[in-house]
Amino acid sequence: MKQSLFVLFFCLVLSCKQSGQNKSAQAMLQKGAAAPAKVEVSQKGKKYRLLVNGEEFFIKGAGLEFGNVSALAEHKANSFRTWRTENGQKSAKEVLDEAHKNGIMVTMGIEVGRERHGFDYNKEEMVLKQLNDIKKEIMTLKDHPALLIWGIGNELNLHYKNPKVWDAVNDISKMIHAIDPNHPTTTSLAGLSQKEVDFIKERCPDLDILSVQMYGDLPNLPNLIKKFGWEGPYMVTEWGATGHWEVPTTAWGAPIEENSSVKANNYLKRYQGGIAADSLQCIGSYVFLWGNKQERTPTWYGIFLEDGKETESVDVMHYIWNGEWPSNRTPIIKDYTLDGKTAHDNVLLKKDRQYVAQIVVKDFEKDTIVYDWEIMPESTDLKEGGDLEEKPEPINGLIVSQKLNKVTFKSPTKGAYRLFVYASDGNNQAATANIPFMVE
Numbered sequence: 001m002k003q004s005l006f007v008l009f010f011c012l013v014l015s016c017k018q019s020g021q022n023k024s025a026q027a028m029l030q031k032g033a034a035a036p037a038k039v040e041v042s043q044k045g046k047k048y049r050l051l052v053n054g055e056e057f058f059i060k061g062a063g064l065e066f067g068n069v070s071a072l073a074e075h076k077a078n079s080f081r082t083w084r085t086e087n088g089q090k091s092a093k094e095v096l097d098e099a100h101k102n103g104i105m106v107t108m109g110i111e112v113g114r115e116r117h118g119f120d121y122n123k124e125e126m127v128l129k130q131l132n133d134i135k136k137e138i139m140t141l142k143d144h145p146a147l148l149i150w151g152i153g154n155e156l157n158l159h160y161k162n163p164k165v166w167d168a169v170n171d172i173s174k175m176i177h178a179i180d181p182n183h184p185t186t187t188s189l190a191g192l193s194q195k196e197v198d199f200i201k202e203r204c205p206d207l208d209i210l211s212v213q214m215y216g217d218l219p220n221l222p223n224l225i226k227k228f229g230w231e232g233p234y235m236v237t238e239w240g241a242t243g244h245w246e247v248p249t250t251a252w253g254a255p256i257e258e259n260s261s262v263k264a265n266n267y268l269k270r271y272q273g274g275i276a277a278d279s280l281q282c283i284g285s286y287v288f289l290w291g292n293k294q295e296r297t298p299t300w301y302g303i304f305l306e307d308g309k310e311t312e313s314v315d316v317m318h319y320i321w322n323g324e325w326p327s328n329r330t331p332i333i334k335d336y337t338l339d340g341k342t343a344h345d346n347v348l349l350k351k352d353r354q355y356v357a358q359i360v361v362k363d364f365e366k367d368t369i370v371y372d373w374e375i376m377p378e379s380t381d382l383k384e385g386g387d388l389e390e391k392p393e394p395i396n397g398l399i400v401s402q403k404l405n406k407v408t409f410k411s412p413t414k415g416a417y418r419l420f421v422y423a424s425d426g427n428n429q430a431a432t433a434n435i436p437f438m439v440e
Contacts, residue, residue, distance in 0.1 A: 036143045036182045037105070041208050041233050041283075048233035050184075050283045052105070052148070059148075059235055059284020060321045061107070067291030067304065073102040075318045075326075081107040081237055081286045083154050083386075085137050092137070096146045105148035107186070107237070107286070108141065110134055112153030112169065114160070116385070121164035127171075134172055135179070142180040150176050150183055151237065155190035155213065158385045166203035173206040184208035188237045190385070192221065197228040209283065213238035216246040216266075219273030225281060236275055236285035240303070240313070242266060244296040250436050251346045252416055254378055257300055259433035261333040264312035271320050287317055294391040296379060297418065299432050305422065309430040330429040331369060335360040338419055338435045347437035349411045358406045359421050359433065367425040373399060373407045378416035378436065411439050 039057075042049045050057045061079035062072060065087055072080060080099065085092035085108060092108065099106045113119025113130055120126060141147060152172050156165050173185040186209040189196050200210060210230060214221055218239050225234065241263045244255040258266070267287070275285045292302035299305065303313040312330040319325050338357040341347045349355055361369055374394050381390040395417075400408040409419070416438050424430040 034145060036147065037145055039148055039183050041184055043233075046231075047280045048283060050233070057105070057148075057284075059107075059286070061284060061286040062290030062317070063238060063286045063288045064290040065293075067289070068308065069098050069102050069104065071310075072290055073104055075314065076321045077104065077317070079105045079107065079148055079284070079286070080290060081109060081151060083109040083151075084111040085109070085141065086111075092141055093144070096141065096144045100144070100146035104146065106146050107149040107151050108147060109151040109154060110137065110172070112156060112165075112172070114153075114156060114158070114385075115162055115165065116159040121162045121168055127164075127168050130168070131171060131175060135175055138176055138180055142183065147183055149209065150180075150185045151211065152176075152185055152187045152207075154188050155385050156187065157196050158190045163199055163203065166199050170204040170206050173204065173208075177206065186211045186235070186237075188213055191217075192224045192228060192230075194228045197230050201230075208233070210234040211237040213288075214274070215239060215241065215243040215270075218270040218275070219277075221274045222278040222282075225278070230281075233281055233283050235283050238288040239270060239274065239285060240267060240288040241301055244300060248344065250343075250438070252438050254416060254418075254436040255296060256343045256436065257297055257434055259333045259336060260299075260311045260313065260330075260431045264316045264330075267313050267316045268320070271316075287313075293386075294379070294389045295386060296382070296389075297420075297434060298391050299420070299434065305430055305432065309422075309424060309428050311430065311432060314429075328367075328425075328427050328429065329364040331361045331363045331367075331423050331425050331431040333359065333423070333431045333433055334362055336421065336433045336435065338437060341435075343435040347435060349437055349439050351411050351413055351439050353411050354400055354408055355411060356406060356408050357419055357421070357435070359423060361405065361423045361431055363425055365425070367427065369405070370424045370426065371402065371405055371407070372422045372424070373402060373409070374420040374422075375399075375409065375412065376418050376420060378418060414439050 037052050040051050042051050059079050060077050064080035152169050169187050176185050185207050188211040190213055192212050247255050249255050289302045292304050292306050295301050303311050315326055315330050336359045338347050339355045375398050376394050377392045379392050383389050398409045418434045418436050420434040422430050422432050
């Protein structure tokens, strides 16, 4: 109980402090200032701060490609990050304009060629063309008032061998600083290692900030920062649900996804241990993902469902950013079983037989809960590093009956599947879970 009271006090103090620090920057944005913001990194002793027009700006952000910007503002975040300037749906200017309209600043991602996708950093003409192409993007966007930081590439250290990529990153950073004196630069690493810290220090001295992306091991990040000798500022540009590579698997190799309540609890623990714990070097973070995407499953990383409903992790981010819980809380999952077994029990079913699944949900406001069930084949379009995956098509016609929190379904043909459940409270919030099962 004492620990819970301390955590609440800590979050309230942190929220009030950050609210005051961000007030000027937010006011500048909301007034529609046309001039670019002057963003810089300040150091006093061992403490680093990000300043926007001279005022401290601790990043309370989310990764957002196609997510709900207005909802992000309503939950009192102050920034979001992108992975590229052109996302296929909106131009970078449209993204920045929407952010500006909502009083939010953007770490703008810049697409940089990856070795695992075939980019060869030994080919000078490829590297030069990339530099020139990126320069055009910078020239177009550098004076936008919603621009905060330039993010040069994403996880360029994932499955790579050629360290010349860091020379290219440094050249891009130098080019940016030459034409845009108002915005710092960073690059985002997949995890953190001694090798990468050494490479960044040696080959990328022009970068202003180091960015790290870490999931289950996030509470260990402050220790790793010290262990590997990074003494500059850093931010966490992806964190959130336990990674699909970090969880237990079934006997047939299906990763076991945590339900939305377990995820939410982990979000809070990871933020407190891996981000808030370092008040000297960490300048903020971007939770992943303010939206929805298919990556192993359609519910794994997005803290919104496909239909736009918020999951419990949104509640947690609201608490982190504001020091208090939202007025209406998302339903909490207490138990979920299929044929009396949990996801960790290697659920084996016979084909063309009927089985029962049941979920136990608690709602703080005692709202009426509506349950939806869906059976989907195990995904086979498996990529790495967040690359685009195709969502499996749900199988229709298998639900025999459902009553409140219980469903009876007929098992499909031989193969690997998942049974998804969505428990909605009627207030655009929902809990979700799935159990992988194998039909013999």
